[in-house]
Amino acid sequence: MKLAWIPFVFLRVLKSLRDLLWTHVLTSGTMAMTLFIFGGFLLIQDNLHSLLKGWGSQIQIFAYLNNSLASPDLQKLIAAVRSYPEVESVRFVSREQAWESFKKSMGSQSSLLEGLQAEILPPSLEIVLKMPYRERAPAGDVAKRLRGLAGISQVEYPEEWVERLSVLVLGVQWAKWIFGGFLFAATLLIVGNTVKLAILARKDEIEIMQLVGAPQGLIQAPFVVEGMIQGIAGASLSLLVLWLLFLFLGTELPNFLGIFAVRDQIHFLDVEGVALILSLGGLLGASGSLFSLRRFLKV
Amino acid sequence: MVQLFRVAKIYPPNYPALKDIYLQIDKGEFVFVNGPSGAGKTTLLRLLFRAEDASEGQIVVNGRNITRLDGKGVAELRRELGLVFQEFKLLPTMTALENVALAAQVVGVSRQESKRKAFHLLRELGLKDKHDARPPTLSGGEQQRVAIARALVNEPMLVLADEPTGNLDAETAEETMRLFLKIHERGTTVLLATHDTGVLKRFGCRAVFLQRGELVGDSKQESGEARL
Structure with a gap:
């Protein structure tokens, strides 16, 4: 690309944006819708992922002990568990402590527990893992080894929830690309048709440029730049709408969010996410233009 | 400058627009391509600027085989x-310049230099006061002079003109033809297609004759009486 061509391309882009303003606005709007849906999935996925990480950091393993475990065996068991390289701390919870804690958690309805005794609850060990091991796989591995130890009757950790959330994150991740893929293909066709209109509007100019020997790249460049501008404009619009919606959900529906106790944890797309949407917009516009140019522009 | 070897052009399904053309045009020549409508004049020129592909044969322009x-x-x-x-073929939304x-x-060429060159050419072709005019406001002769200026702005070695006087009245056509002769006098090779036989007599340049896609005459190779 020669330097003299830069103002040439720039002026042609400006002229086309002015002459076909509403066509370009409509195309940008269509791209904004596609990118809004994609961005929405990205936002959900991102937040679920953070949530999962947060939950992961709180992973504790509860090992319920046999009622008949004698004190020396208990000390040995605690020492054995502490010796695991993944374990940060081990806390013994006696029947009485468990009972008190249970009663406390029942609050005003603790009267329902009248007549029952602490013996119904088993003593347990609350095991906190070291930070790098607070994930599903290492936690599962530790739980498996604990189950093999004498004196432990049952082992529990929030495995099910973590697994469900992981599956949900994976589902959103796939849905983002599947829905996004279909929408991108449809948007490509729409962008292609806009470029076709732009080509028809400048048919004579293109023919004359071809006759005087303009390089193919110079003929195509204004259309590709236009496509990129449309895409980036559409992406910016989609991000704006997504952000407004995010603000609305954060302020207008606090109770709903409060149920899940995640209100303070949700966040908008980070810089990388925003850059991804903007780049996809530009790429979508440019590739739509090139796709159309190959179909309609022949030397 | 231009060589055609056994060139043929067949349009689908099976219409031969040009058949077995041999032609050589030397550097600095002025050649009329003459013949009635449908003889293949436009097709011949279109092959030379590669708006069409030759179905058969080889074409060399300025030492380069342009067939493929x-x-x-x-x-x-x-x-x-x-x-x-x-x-x-002027753009109506742009000025002559x-x-x-x-x-x-x-x-x-930079925007400034392009405009400077265009301005000088338009002045040279007698359109000094028209450089800001848009084509629809110009006469046919003036529009054709703008088109000629555009053809010359990159100082080409070869000018191809397809019926350049076809849309002009007799007087303007004559002026335009003289303009092509002036261009030729500067050393540019000119190949001009026209169906007007009167022009050939008045300007006395080399002429090749096409009829139904065949080259049926070349004043350069024929005897003195055939020379017009």
Whole structure:
């Protein structure tokens, strides 16, 4: 690309944006819708992922002990568990402590527990893992080894929830690309048709440029730049709408969010996410233009 | 400058527009391509600036075989040519100056230099006061002079003109023809297609004759009486 061509391309882009303003606005709007849906999935996925990480950091393993475990065996068991390289701390919870804690958690309805005794609850060990091991796989591995130890009757950790959330994150991740893929293909066709209109509007100019020997790249460049501008404009619009919606959900529906106790944890797309949407917009516009140019522009 | 060896052009399904053409045009020559409508004059010129592919044969322009060229090659070839058409092919939304400068800009000349060159050419062709006018406000002769200026702005070695006087009245046509002779006098090779036989007599240049796609005469190779 020669330097003299830069103002040439720039002026042609400006002229086309002015002459076909509403066509370009409509195309940008269509791209904004596609990118809004994609961005929405990205936002959900991102937040679920953070949530999962947060939950992961709180992973504790509860090992319920046999009622008949004698004190020396208990000390040995605690020492054995502490010796695991993944374990940060081990806390013994006696029947009485468990009972008190249970009663406390029942609050005003603790009267329902009248007549029952602490013996119904088993003593347990609350095991906190070291930070790098607070994930599903290492936690599962530790739980498996604990189950093999004498004196432990049952082992529990929030495995099910973590697994469900992981599956949900994976589902959103796939849905983002599947829905996004279909929408991108449809948007490509729409962008292609806009470029076709732009080509028809400048048919004579293109023919004359071809006759005087303009390089193919110079003929195509204004259309590709236009496509990129449309895409980036559409992406910016989609991000704006997504952000407004995010603000609305954060302020207008606090109770709903409060149920899940995640209100303070949700966040908008980070810089990388925003850059991804903007780049996809530009790429979508440019590739739509090139796709159309190959179909309609022949030397 | 231009050589055609056994060139044929067949349009689908089986219409032969040109048959077995041998032609050589030397550097600096002025050659009329003459013949009635449908003789193949336009097709011959279109093959030379590669708007069409030859069905058979080889074409050499300025030492380069142009029979098979990719898009880049076609663009390079056209930058060495000046093209003039019957219907002018000017952009109505641009001024005369912008129309001429466009041809220079697309080959990489700066905007300022393109406009300077275009301005000088328009002045040379008698359109000094018309450079800001848009084509629809110009007469046919003036539009054709703008088109000629555009063809010359990149200083081509070869000018191809397809019926350049076809849309002009007799007087303007005569002026336009003299303009082509002036261009030729500067050393540019000119190949001009026309169905007007009167022009050949008045200007006395080399003429080749086409009829139903065949080259049926060449004043250069014929005897003195055939020379017009």
